[in-house]
Amino acid sequence: MAGASASAASHSLAPWGHRVSSWLDYTINGLIVGNVYALVAVGLALIFGVSRLINFAQGSIYLVGAYIGWVAVVQLHTPLPLTIIVVAVAAAVVGLIIERFGLRPLQNSVRIAPLLATIGISFVLDQLVMLTFSPNPRALPSQLPDVRFQVGGGTIGPLDLLIAGVGLTSALLLFAFLRYSKLGWAVRATAQDRDAAMQMGVDVNRVNQAVFGIAAALGGVSGMLVGMYYNQIDTAMSLQATLKGVVAEVVGGAGNVPGAVIGSLLLGLVESYGVAVFGTSYRNLFAFLLLVVVLVLRPNGLFASARQAPPEPLTGTFIAPSRPVRIPRWALAVAAGGFAVLPFFPVSFYVLQTLINAWLLGMLALSLTLVAGTIGQVSLGHAALLAIGAYSSALLSLTFSVPVGLAIIGGGLMSAALGTALISPSFRLRGHYVSIATLAIGEIVSLVILNWESVTRGPIGISGIPPLSLFGYDLISPPSIYWFSFAVMVVLALLQARLLTSHLGRSFRAIRDDDVAARAYGLSLNRYKSLAFIFGGFAAGVSGGIAAHLYSYINHETFNTQQSILALTVVILGGLGNVVGAILGSVALVGLPEVFRIAAEYRILIYGIVLLLLVRFRPQGLLGTI
């Protein structure tokens, strides 16, 4: 970092030691990248505007578009205009299929079911592309002439202009469509009040179809253009596109199409300036910090108008009540007893290890089902709590020679404290916005771990973490680890079940179901939300701590976004707020991919399809919301 200033010393200096002309370059680069983000963000904004749904499958449609583009360009040698049309039509068809078979059946179910469905759809689409085209990256040659125009210290090419053109034109066309066409009115009416629109004779399904078709066409074309831009497409591009698109969209104001474009440009600029000031490895840190700051200061995004209807309903229809499945106590006791004596039977260590993983995930799910299900703060960054617990416990035992048992508790406490402190600024948010804020906080924690080398050892990670031990006895045989993790999980589950039946539990649910009424009744929302996060953070931190001692090595990649998404899937699958459901969901979602091992490369595809079927036929979760 010092190198830049040293070499630039002879030039006129702007703040932080850069040349003035360099700032122009950073600005241009930021806008170029923002341009790329805008293509995804516009599609997301459109869908959110109409169906109040963050479409996690948008990145997958982008991926599909890129590969259809590859087939068109490399195999069929289509000229560029035709390529764009082919990709747009094919992607639109994919979008229509998703809408018709993936989402429409969920129309009248819990609001959170479509969100989960889009996650399942993205698994399926990504896997299909990977199986069809192999995971190797491919070159997607640009079909435009290779001329470069000098701008500032760098150059831009015709593709930059085309991408900017497509982004701006589609935003303008969409804006005009929404404002001046009849179908556009219908779209906006549906967005404002679905039931009223239906009563006025708007064919809501047709509106949804139109929106999904347009958004998917846009997503597909953007995937293709970005693929050409980098001359590279691969199956990992989907999740990144979704993440950046969601950030840009929410910064601009969810559901606001021109806002999404401006949000994207702003995101690109912030990232570019972040690189300029602090270096490349801080880039995403700034993207997610921007998101959190915007959400805290202007929860509806920068460009939400004051007249706009609140982004989420006032009362808690986000998580619909349902009748939970009552499992008699004796059955639970028998099940717990059965699992407790399992190691005495001739089961392989592989089964035990799989169940250990399930118990560890179960603790995380208990934590998430409390904050997401019971108090209604749907977190998408829960793996961060695991990471905090794991690093704290690992460092306590390695650096300060704290006994492992105590270190794990220390990890839990640290996770409770730090997790609650990090999340507290977003307590005023609701519904989807909580999810987005927690997603960002999760990414921030992971990036801080990567960059704070003096404490976390950065990308090298922490190795040689001592194995689990209790009162001086090492727990290294699989049965002993099994019993330990099972016991911890059962204790946490019993505590949580006790909590739910107490007065405190009822207050939590009151806040979830109707926070206005709860506040009117005199409940302090922030205090109760903090309490939930303290308890939940502890459970997740303990899970992370145990994992660290089990693995002996952790780094910033050990607890990643996929883990957060998995935890949320478990919780929704089991039934929000449902303690037994969280555990059942963990066993199912750890067990299923293992059972499908026989299917080799197809197993994640099958897993995705099973997930979709579960959401389709049991949207309130296996055991129902409590």
Add this chain to the structure above:
Amino acid sequence: MSNIDRRTLVKGSLAAMMAGAAFSRAAFAQSSEPILLGVSGPLTGPNAQYGMQWKQGFDLALDEIMAAGGINGRKLAYQFEDSQSDPRQSVAIAQKFVSDPRIVMELGDFSSPASMAASPIYQRGGLVQFGFTNSHPDFTKGGDFMWSTSVSQADEQPLLAAYAVKRLGLKKLAVLHLNTDWGRTSRDYFIKAAKEYGAEIAVTEGYIAEERDFRSTLVRVRDASPDGLILISYYSDGALIARQARQVGLKQVICAASSVYSPKFIELGGEAVEDVHLGTRYFPEDPRPEVKKFIAGFKAKYGGQEPDAFNAYSYDAMHMAAAVVKIGGSDRRAIRDAFAKVKDVSSVIFGSATFDVESRRVKGAMNAELVVRKGQFALWDGKPT
């Protein structure tokens, strides 16, 4: 309806797990059965491409091993379990392999978190974990059952530094590295060696694996006015950086680590990777017989496709596994001891490989100095670019 679904599903999955366990116990090794190696690696997920490349190398090596009569008359085979490079899955796979008596040793995993999380289980279970891409300096410290043929970065990076500084005459370097345990370790060894050879490090930039846009990074690089760019990258990100560097008008010499060595690097980088220098362990016109055999065999098996670095690692690893199993038989402990006994195993990466018993790694990787000329990897002729 849905109730029945749920119950049958849960019961079914548990039953299947039990059945799987019972099956692995029942199917005790018979001598006519092949000798089975377990492989833990990514077949799905973000690193799936590397698992696929492993398979290609394994399969080619197995063909050759079979053609040469197998392992003392017995077949050699592998069971590839998909870990997605996820530590949670790699530990389950480790238990699966450890408790399956047919598995005589394990190969993999790909990423350090996934590999090293599984190490304690392999160590305690007494099953060799042969990590052939595990460059993390602590990997083999996991215990005496951890062995690695991954080229130590302490070996490789000084070679790259010598190429860049001594041979190409670069004096002021910008180092761009993947911000992973591998990239970070490599960077540190590279910088140390480059400074010893008298070069100055103008700027270093670490980027995350998902990064695609390097324009702003390259402005930092430009402002540090280096005379050469060092890429400690894989082929896909290396190609992206080279393209964008040329697009923003950086004309400096680019010198890259051997991990970019792949036909994909040229396919993805196009004209931008022309004249990129790289140190590699082997090259297409390499006169060494083992390399000629590897490249010819690979092209014949995979429809003319050129092998890359990861293909070579896995090809070598399977040959090494065969050599070890020939000495150690099918006893897990004897196999561990055999790693210390194998001598001079023919290897694409090392020429001939012998383990250093102390570090449980192989030293002395081959080195070739290549440059991309007319869209081909060619031995550098000493002419400046």
